[in-house]
Amino acid sequence: xxxxxxxxxxxxxxxxxxxxxxxxxxxxxxxxxxxxxxxxxxxxxxxxxxxxxxxxxxxxxxxxxxxxxxxxxxxxxxxxxxxxxxxxxxxxxxxxxxxxxxxxxxxxxxxxxxxxxxxxxxxxxxxxxxxxxxxxxxxxxxxxxxxxxxxxxxxxxxxxxxxxxxxxxxxxxxxxxxxxxxxxxxxxxxxxxxxxxxxxxxxxxxxxxxxxxxxxxxxxxxxxxxxxxxxxxxxxxxxxxxxxxxxxxxxxxxxxxxxxxxxxxxxxxxxxxxxxxxxxxxxxxxxxxxxxxxxxxxxxxxxxxxxxxxxxxxxxxxxxxxxxxxxxxxxxxxxxxxxxxxxxxxxxxxxxxxxxxxxxxxxxxxxxxxx
Amino acid sequence: xxxxxxxxxxxxxxxxxxxxxxxxxxxxxxxxxxxxxxxxxxxxxxxxxxxxxxxxxxxxxxxxxxxxxxxxxxxxxxxxxxxxxxxxxxxxxxxxxxxxxxxxxxxxxxxxxxxxxxxxxxxxxxxxxxxxxxxxxxxxxxxxxxxxxxxxxxxxxxxxxxxxxxxxxxxxxxxxxxxxxxxxxxxxxxxxxxxxxxxxxxxxxxxxxxxxxxxxxxxxxxxxxxxxxxxxxxxxxxxxxxxxxxxxxxxxxxxxxxxxxxxxxxxxxxxxxxxxxxxxxxxxxxxxxxxxxxxxxxxxxxxxxxxxxxxxxxxxxxxxxxxxx
Numbered sequence: 001x002x003x004x005x006x007x008x009x010x011x012x013x014x015x016x017x018x019x020x021x022x023x024x025x026x027x028x029x030x031x032x033x034x035x036x037x038x039x040x041x042x043x044x045x046x047x048x049x050x051x052x053x054x055x056x057x058x059x060x061x062x063x064x065x066x067x068x069x070x071x072x073x074x075x076x077x078x079x080x081x082x083x084x085x086x087x088x089x090x091x092x093x094x095x096x097x098x099x100x101x102x103x104x105x106x107x108x109x110x111x112x113x114x115x116x117x118x119x120x121x122x123x124x125x126x127x128x129x130x131x132x133x134x135x136x137x138x139x140x141x142x143x144x145x146x147x148x149x150x151x152x153x154x155x156x157x158x159x160x161x162x163x164x165x166x167x168x169x170x171x172x173x174x175x176x177x178x179x180x181x182x183x184x185x186x187x188x189x190x191x192x193x194x195x196x197x198x199x200x201x202x203x204x205x206x207x208x209x210x211x212x213x214x215x216x217x218x219x220x221x222x223x224x225x226x227x228x229x230x231x232x233x234x235x236x237x238x239x240x241x242x243x244x245x246x247x248x249x250x251x252x253x254x255x256x257x258x259x260x261x262x263x264x265x266x267x268x269x270x271x272x273x274x275x276x277x278x279x280x281x282x283x284x285x286x287x288x289x290x291x292x293x294x295x296x297x298x299x300x301x302x303x304x305x306x307x308x309x310x311x312x313x314x315x316x317x318x319x320x321x322x323x324x325x326x327x328x329x330x331x332x333x334x335x336x337x338x339x340x341x342x343x344x345x346x347x348x349x350x351x352x353x354x355x356x357x358x359x360x361x362x363x364x365x366x367x368x369x370x371x
Numbered sequence: 372x373x374x375x376x377x378x379x380x381x382x383x384x385x386x387x388x389x390x391x392x393x394x395x396x397x398x399x400x401x402x403x404x405x406x407x408x409x410x411x412x413x414x415x416x417x418x419x420x421x422x423x424x425x426x427x428x429x430x431x432x433x434x435x436x437x438x439x440x441x442x443x444x445x446x447x448x449x450x451x452x453x454x455x456x457x458x459x460x461x462x463x464x465x466x467x468x469x470x471x472x473x474x475x476x477x478x479x480x481x482x483x484x485x486x487x488x489x490x491x492x493x494x495x496x497x498x499x500x501x502x503x504x505x506x507x508x509x510x511x512x513x514x515x516x517x518x519x520x521x522x523x524x525x526x527x528x529x530x531x532x533x534x535x536x537x538x539x540x541x542x543x544x545x546x547x548x549x550x551x552x553x554x555x556x557x558x559x560x561x562x563x564x565x566x567x568x569x570x571x572x573x574x575x576x577x578x579x580x581x582x583x584x585x586x587x588x589x590x591x592x593x594x595x596x597x598x599x600x601x602x603x604x605x606x607x608x609x610x611x612x613x614x615x616x617x618x619x620x621x622x623x624x625x626x627x628x629x630x631x632x633x634x635x636x637x638x639x640x641x642x643x644x645x646x647x648x649x650x651x652x653x654x655x656x657x658x659x660x661x662x663x664x665x666x667x668x669x670x671x672x673x674x675x676x677x678x679x680x681x682x683x684x685x686x687x688x689x690x691x692x693x694x695x696x
Binding site (some may be wrong): 025087090094096124125126127129130131135137138139144145146148149150152153154155156158159160163164166167186190192193196206276286316350352353354355357363364365366367368370 | 534563
């Protein structure tokens with residue numbers, strides 16, 4: 001990104017501010033200066049966390065191995081979506097998402113140290129090094145993953161909404177998916193059940209234009225969110241580069257879920273600058289020019305920064321300070337991850353069964369594990 | 372002690388657990404208004420109402436996945452698959468999500484779901500409806516797999532399954548639904564992972580489970596009467612966790628073993644048992660481990676031939692005589 005560690009330097013002259021100013025929507029107008037800054041801060045914390053994780057992924061550790069194995073699906077460019085949506089969560093609202101989950105995890109309030117440690121495969125990771133990048137979970141933050149199979153989490157998210165309704169709790173589930181997921185059968189089965197049973201769920205399609213390396217035009221017929229109409233669900237669509245716009249739209253849909261127990265679908269247009277995963281060469285299906293266009297004109301952090309400066313909420317000095325803190329936090333998370341121990345072979349068979357982890361309360365008999 | 376059917380025993384277990392725990396929900400295709408495709412849930416809607424007994428669309432991936440998600444928030448869904456054969460369309464929900472969510476979350480999330488329904492051949496419904504996936508299911512650490520053979524076992528095991536904090540897959544049998552057995556009126560539970568010696572014998576151990584227990588018991592009577600062979604029948608009841616100690620003790624006593632299972636032979640439950648028996652009782656065996664399984668082809672429709680494709684008392688007798696030769 002920028003050469004010197006200044007958020008201000010990232011601002012391009014053409015940074016777009018939309019004509020429709022969603023900052024005036026009641027849900028945004030009510031935000032205090034501190035709250036506005038926090039939205040910005042969370043976005044930049046996600047960005048710096050992921051940039052740091054990318055360096056760790058690409059670098060070697062001192063023993064010559066890799067710091068991070070497997071896949072690393074970066075959210076860079078999409079931060080306003082998770083931050084906007086999760087900033088609206090109340091105590092009975094729940095989130096579930098797919099494998100591009102770092103942004104959601106930070107947005108619901110997970111500490112970045114165990115998140116980075118999870119990437120490093122350390123026992124101090126949020127899933128004790130058992131899940132990896134795609135499988136972050138924090139039930140104490142109402143965050144239910146982090147799921148690896150495209151669309152497979154959407155029935156689960158619908159089940160969270162079912163549980164809320166069964167338990168008589170006034171809340172909503174947000175079930176996030178990418179644009180590629182809308183073609184999976186499980187998503188459509190979940191749509192049908194949610195609408196049929198009046199479940200308080202918002203299906204959030206983060207449309208970054210590409211299902212892995214296949215563009216929307218080559219993978220999906222029609223407008224993605226409009227498929228909701230076939231299930232008698234309302235739907236909405238917005239620009240996901242402006243955190244205020246995301247919040248304005250999501251607020252309506254969450255209210256529908258919480259107040260009327262009706263599901264709906266939203267399609268939030270966004271863009272990822274990096275490949276589908278870091279392993280993706282990213283030069284076969286889109287142009288560098290296209291990526292630069294988004295970076296220069298629609299970057300959610302720049303859009304937000306520009307607005308906050310214009311609103312007089314943020315000063316250049318404070319913006320630089322927030323960025324420096326986010327970089328320091330990411331560095332500190334990497335140091336924590338680096339210094340943490342790996343799980344041991346003895347840990348492999350822990351956390352498999354509730355019963356084997358609670359031997360004193362075990363009621364079944366016989367062998368649970370085999371060799 | 373009253374005699375009730377295997378079907379009624381399962382229904383009684385459901386009713387008792389629905390009464391005991393308000394978080395228990397019964398969900399599946401035709402379980403409510405239709406009173407169950409196989410009438411297992413007959414009358415439950417009238418007793419417990421539509422919030423507890425829920426008809427679903429024909430949408431296994433959707434409703435099983437919904438149950439998995441609900442269980443993460445403390446609901447205890449008991450999901451009926453009209454046939455376990457339909458698990459294939461919900462495979463990702465069952466074996467990626469239910470089986471793995473505890474592990475991948477580092478033990479933070481539990482999935483106390485029960486998925487139950489019949490898993491058997493022998494009803495002339497062709498290959499798509501005749502799968503016996505207990506080996507496939509049990510191959511996934513994190514899940515428990517139960518296959519009851521009698522009314523008594525079905526009731527006691529299902530109650531344990533519903534109270535279990537791990538995902539439990541409960542495989543019933545349409546042919547056994549009408550079989551009657553003695554079931555006490557007083558409440559009881561049978562722990563998962565506890566085998567039951569259904570017949571005591573001295574010459575050969577049959578290790579089996581599900582409907583093959585019934586075949587083996589019939590065969591054992593004939594073998595005793597006509598051939599003077601004393602067969603011990605060990606009913607596993609639960610595939611995972613596995614009560615291997617009971618199997619081992621029996622094999623060490625009889626020194627001969629025949630595994631009988633309604634599975635296709637390749638990588639079946641019996642394959643695992645045979646490995647474990649040779650590993651832990653090699654010196655106790657007077658002969659090779661024998662195994663009788665379903666004849667290795669997709670389930671044939673033709674009614675009289677399907678009977679011969681599956682284990683049956685006649686095939687069990689032949690297999691025992693071969694093992695004793």
